[in-house]
Amino acid sequence: MTRIEAVVFDIGNVLIEWRPERFYDRVIGEARRREMFAALDLHEMNNVVDRGGHFSETIHAFAAANPGWHDEIMMWHDNWIELASPAIDHSVRLLRALRRRGVPVFTLTNFGVQNYPYAAGHYPFLEEFDRHYISGHMKVIKPDPRIYEMVEEDCGIAPDRLLFADDRKDNITAAAARGWQVHHFTEPQGWAGRLVSEGLLSREEAQ
Missing domain, CATH: 3.40.50.1000 (HAD superfamily/HAD-like)
Known part of the structure; x- marks a missing residue:
């Protein structure tokens, strides 16, 4: 060996x-979360951060580009530690x-x-x-x-x-x-x- x-x-x-979906299910409900994750590639947004993109700037820009989901996207930023727990x-x-x-x-x-x-x-x-x-x-x-x-x-x-x-x-x-x-x-x-x-x-x- x-x-x-x-x-x-x-x-x-x-x-x-690391369960972002679980956080959103609790906060906005499973149906709304499913709609959001079907409409937006949130994991690719996170990949941008993981490749070196600035955490706050990346998420703020993504929220601005998707105003219909702005508040929900900002939860990824403002409540991040709850996603990672x-x-x-x-x-x-x-x-x-x-x-x-x-x-x-x-x-x-x-x-x-x-x-x-x-x-x-x-x-x-x-x-x-x-x-x-x-x-x-x-x-x-x-x-x-x-x-x-x-x-x-x-x-x-x-x-x-x-x-x-x-x-x-x-x-x-x-x-x-x-x-x-x-x-x-x-x-x-x-x-x-x-x-x-x-x-x-x-x-x-x-x-």
Whole structure:
């Protein structure tokens, strides 16, 4: 078995729940939310931020371009931390257990330049990684192969010695194509089991 030299965490739906639809269902109702998401590509708006676009400027411009949905779009800006909540506590414990073991822990995440520090103010564990690979700073988002290549170039670790957890299959497929070890994250218990099976944590540490 190849020895893992660093563990790489995605953030959305791995360490923090990312459920914009759930927020809008609660605030404006499911029917109105479905109409909105059918009419507007809000996730592509978010991708612009994740590629390095300014968080506030991007959302304000999108709201101005879609006046019929202006107030609802601005909720993405003004209530952003409610879209990105709550923390997935078991995953946070795994992150910290790895660090106590001395295992290097990185994040590779599609995240904006301005809203990452905002999120870290609410979730201090986001500052605990040994290396931060934030797409907004890198100007490229997963699953573009270049973002994985940039991680390899920066950390100097061979691809097959990186273990990467992400909730999206396209992201882990792209990493696996470069030779990374990968884990499709669906719930923290499965991720805990993978870390135990790799010899990175004991069963007790992975609780």
